[in-house]
Amino acid sequence: MEMDGWKPFRLRNDFVRCRFMQVTHIFHSGFFVETEQADFLFDWWKGTLPARTDDRKPFYVFVSHSHGDHYNPDIFGLDADAYLLSWDMKPLIDERFPDLRDSRRLFFLRPHQSLVSEASASSEAGQAFILQNAPGMSRDSLAPSTLFSVYTLASNDLGVAFVVRTPEGSLYHAGDLNNWWWDGDADDRRLAHFYHDELSRIKGTHFAAAMIPYDLRLKEPGYGIRDFLRYCSADAIYPMHENADIASAKHAFASDPLMKGVQNVYF
Secondary structure (H helix, E strand, O other): OOOOOOOOEEEEOOEEEEOOEEEEEEEOOEEEEEOOOOEEEEOOOOOOOOOOOOOOOOEEEEEOOOOOOOOOHHHHHOOOOEEEEEHHHHHHHHHHOHHHOOOOOEEEEOOOOEEEEEEOOOOOOOOOEEEEEEOOOOOOOOOOOEEEEEEEEEOOOOOEEEEEEEOOEEEEEOOOOOOOOOOOOHHHHHHHHHHHHHHHOOOOOEEEEEEEEOOOOOOOOOHHHHHHHHHOEEEEEEEEOOOOOHHHHHHHHHHOHHHOOOOOEOO
């Protein structure tokens, strides 16, 4: 699946470069994404953070929900320009980090909420940006003054999934939004229906990189990626939530008939 100027190529085992975008899978569901104008960190829990190549660029940290395998309290020592946190992180912050309660750098996002980062009118050469609410997920081209926009989907587990649009391309981080097919019972079918409803909100969207669970504990770990590709397309797919067993995840993916034909996959 290619788009003009968007053919990704493999550089090393841990990242792909698409134009001016570099995506690094850190561990489990943690990713670091570097673009020409900004850096983004998603759901960092464990693993060594990549060194930022230019710490003058804006830096944003995302947390999809408060489960312990998607969140590390050390994020608050990273001196990010802003923290975009799922709504369920608010009680945790209030209890464990009371000094952060009134921080203007923390944004708590509910499902189907949009934010946009615009260059401040008072900034010089667009070096300062402000985050503000936006109406829904726009599919229009980003304005020249926009650094990025974010739209959230509701998770069928906890928290939100993130759709982040940048001038270099769009990113999808599922958090724990997935087709959680454990044994095919009524609850699994309900979760699958929920998943499809959320994906329908972004139907037809093309992503530079999509980070989606491929959890080997499931009876059908590939359902989430399969369903995502029925609604959207992506230059690069990153299976995640592999519980540290990359080798087994790669082997299972390669032999999974549902994943046959899925290209540009990077663990």
